[in-house]
Amino acid sequence: MLHRGLSEILARHRYEPGRLVQILRDVMQAEGYLSPPTITAVAEALRVPRSQVEGVAGFYAFFATEFRGRYRVLFSDNITDEMQGSGELRRRMLDAFHLELGEVSRDGQVSVGLTACTGLCDQGPAMLVNGRPIARLTPARIGAISALIRGGSPVEQWPDNLFTIDTHVERRDRLLDTVVEPGAALDAAITRGATGTLAELRASELRGRGGAGFSAGQKWTACAAAPGPERYIVCNADEGEPGTFKDRVLLTTHIGQLLEGMTVAAHAVGAQRGFIYLRGEYPFLEPIVEAALAARRGAGLLGRDVRGVRGFDFDIEVHHGAGAYVCGEESALIESLEGKRGIPRNRPPYPVTHGYLGKPTVVNNVETLIAAAQIALHGGAWFRTLGTPKSAGTKILSVSGDVARPGIYEYPFGVTVKQVLADAGAERAQAVQVGGPSGVLLAAHEFGRRIAFEDVPSAGAFMVFDETRDIVRVVDNFARFFAHESCGFCTPCRVGTTLVKHMMGRLTAGEGSRRDLKDLTRVTRLMKSSSQCGLGHTAGNPVVDALEKFKPAFVDRLPSLDVRPVFDLDAALGPAREATGRDDPGAHFGHGEET
Ligand SMILES: Cc1cc2nc3c(=O)[nH]c(=O)nc-3n(C[C@H](O)[C@H](O)[C@H](O)COP(=O)(O)O)c2cc1C
Ligand code: SF4
Numbered sequence: 178m179l180h181r182g183l184s185e186i187l188a189r190h191r192y193e194p195g196r197l198v199q200i201l202r203d204v205m206q207a208e209g210y211l212s213p214p215t216i217t218a219v220a221e222a223l224r225v226p227r228s229q230v231e232g233v234a235g236f237y238a239f240f241a242t243e244f245r246g247r248y249r250v251l252f253s254d255n256i257t258d259e260m261q262g263s264g265e266l267r268r269r270m271l272d273a274f275h276l277e278l279g280e281v282s283r284d285g286q287v288s289v290g291l292t293a294c295t296g297l298c299d300q301g302p303a304m305l306v307n308g309r310p311i312a313r314l315t316p317a318r319i320g321a322i323s324a325l326i327r328g329g330s331p332v333e334q335w336p337d338n339l340f341t342i343d344t345h346v347e348r349r350d351r352l353l354d355t356v357v358e359p360g361a362a363l364d365a366a367i368t369r370g371a372t373g374t375l376a377e378l379r380a381s382e383l384r385g386r387g388g389a390g391f392s393a394g395q396k397w398t399a400c401a402a403a404p405g406p407e408r409y410i411v412c413n414a415d416e417g418e419p420g421t422f423k424d425r426v427l428l429t430t431h432i433g434q435l436l437e438g439m440t441v442a443a444h445a446v447g448a449q450r451g452f453i454y455l456r457g458e459y460p461f462l463e464p465i466v467e468a469a470l471a472a473r474r475g476a477g478l479l480g481r482d483v484r485g486v487r488g489f490d491f492d493i494e495v496h497h498g499a500g501a502y503v504c505g506e507e508s509a510l511i512e513s514l515e516g517k518r519g520i521p522r523n524r525p526p527y528p529v530t531h532g533y534l535g536k537p538t539v540v541n542n543v544e545t546l547i548a549a550a551q552i553a554l555h556g557g558a559w560f561r562t563l564g565t566p567k568s569a570g571t572k573i574l575s576v577s578g579d580v581a582r583p584g585i586y587e588y589p590f591g592v593t594v595k596q597v598l599a600d601a602g603a604e605r606a607q608a609v610q611v612g613g614p615s616g617v618l619l620a621a622h623e624f625g626r627r628i629a630f631e632d633v634p635s636a637g638a639f640m641v642f643d644e645t646r647d648i649v650r651v652v653d654n655f656a657r658f659f660a661h662e663s664c665g666f667c668t669p670c671r672v673g674t675t676l677v678k679h680m681m682g683r684l685t686a687g688e689g690s691r692r693d694l695k696d697l698t699r700v701t702r703l704m705k706s707s708s709q710c711g712l713g714h715t716a717g718n719p720v721v722d723a724l725e726k727f728k729p730a731f732v733d734r735l736p737s738l739d740v741r742p743v744f745d746l747d748a749a750l751g752p753a754r755e756a757t758g759r760d761d762p763g764a765h766f767g768h769g770e771e772t
Contacts, residue, residue: 454510
């Protein structure tokens with residue numbers, strides 16, 4: 178394909194270095210990998226250093242710099258997929274091609290590997306084939322897929338029903354039920370004026386739905402007040418947290434309201450350009466989003482002089498992620514939008530003043546922006562009538578795991594965990610992971626607690642584990658996830674997540690010691706206090722919670738009461754001490770502490 182195909186891809190992306198991630202994604206689709214000559218050609222065409230293209234090619238999980246086969250099969254390694262039998266199906270497929278995990282077949286036809294959660298936890302087990310998701314895997318489906326691969330049928334020609342993604346909305350409340358006719362919220366915002374819209378949003382007390390819960394009104398107001406003429410609106414649709422899939426459903430069912438919310442935001446802060454950063458695992462949403470964008474352009478709701486307002490020019494483009502969870506972190510996401518590796522920035526300054534291209538930028542979650550459209554139409558007081566004192570409105574939960582009815586559940590904030598479990602048909606639940614691996618692991622005695630910023634905050638994931646599940650194995654899965662997703666920029670997270678993965682691996686295999694349990698506590702504490710971004714701050718959460726609430730599950734697994742560690746943490750940190758020139762007591766784990 179090199180040169181003609183590549184030229185077409187580059188032209189489609191206007192030879193913009195900022196679209197480097199998009200360009201490499203398209204090359205991956207066409208070629209299956211990013212060869213050294215392709216990397217050189219892209220660098221030359223975009224007039225950027227080759228090292229930049231190579232760095233980006235090596236950063237994202239969905240990019241490969243070596244040939245990985247004509248069919249690249251990646252099974253979701255999420256814990257709920259594992260609970261639904263993913264391991265057995267994977268083994269079946271590996272056996273069918275006489276492969277080991279990660280290996281490419283000798284004839285270059287196929288490789289089978291693992292990927293992080295694919296956002297299909299309500300219909301797992303799931304896999305990606307050449308980037309396209311296939312859900313509800315069964316032995317029969319694995320047989321059919323293996324036959325298609327063996328027959329050399331192009332993935333584009335596989336039966337459509339293999340790629341069907343279902344939408345399970347199990348409980349609706351105000352956000353899902355409110356209708357906003359195209360342009361209605363925008364008209365209300367234009368009538369009210371930018372200052373009025375900002376006041377209304379502050380009055381609503383809407384807090385961000387992507388995790389941190391920051392006030393949307395304050396964020397928009399700060400962006401509007403930042404100096405300079407250029408501003409940007411970014412919709413964070415990266416949704417990488419294992420167990421979360423509500424944005425996938427919202428993008429399918431409420432795309433018009435999302436675009437309306439982004440346009441309201443643009444009017445309120447004075448932005449000219451918007452981006453939707455779409456999770457790489459959701460290519461099937463692209464036609465839905467593009468069709469909605471085209472319809473709004475046709476209706477004068479995007480483009481020049483939006484809604485007839487002179488000088489109100491605003492349009493939105495879609496950027497695709499490429500399999501990096503850390504790119505959900507807003508500053509890493511902006512780096513990715515600029516065509517770079519998704520390394521989180523030092524903060525402050527925050528994106529509201531120094532975001533995309535260093536300009537004021539609002540970054541909001543999908544659910545937040547839909548709520549903002551509804552607030553623009555119905556007002557802040559209307560929104561405030563639901564929820565709890567510190568959590569206005571409703572929350573959409575992605576419920577999966579050991580429940581009879583996995584799917585999307587919307588509740589006013591303040592709903593108890595117990596209520597959600599009852600509605601979803603959970604029997605004999607022993608634990609719920611709320612907010613994904615970076616969130617909170619709740620034990621049964623805590624099921625009376627409430628989903629709300631003042632009690633159990635959640636970006637949306639709600640994974641249920643019944644009494645038959647092994648909590649140590651669950652935490653081991655989360656530990657592997659964080660070690661894989663750490664961007665490696667800062668030492669506490671890079672080294673810490675790897676150490677935790679190793680220690681959890683040993684403990685899960687029944688080879689741990691009491692000393693390992695203590696080391697886990699020390700390492701997770703260090704990660705929380707010294708990491709650069711939210712990934713490192715939260716990566717230890719499941720370990721800390723499980724050690725506190727499910728200690729017997731760990732202790733029962735210890736082979737003996739021997740205190741000798743199977744993993745010598747201090748020795749493992751030796752090279753790091755040598756590199757940094759540190760040998761003071763603080764650079765040692767065991768010294769001065771009881772073991
Ligand atoms: C590692 C990491 C991953 C994140 N992933 C997402 C994500 O997938 N979607 C999201 O909306 N926010 C995510 N966030 C939070 C964003 O940084 C940011 O707070 C959010 O997009 C702001 O929007 P909101 O105020 O509407 O919640 C993530 C944060 C971290 C630290
Ligand atoms: S905390 Fe982890 S993910 Fe965040 S910057 Fe450091 S290494 Fe990267």
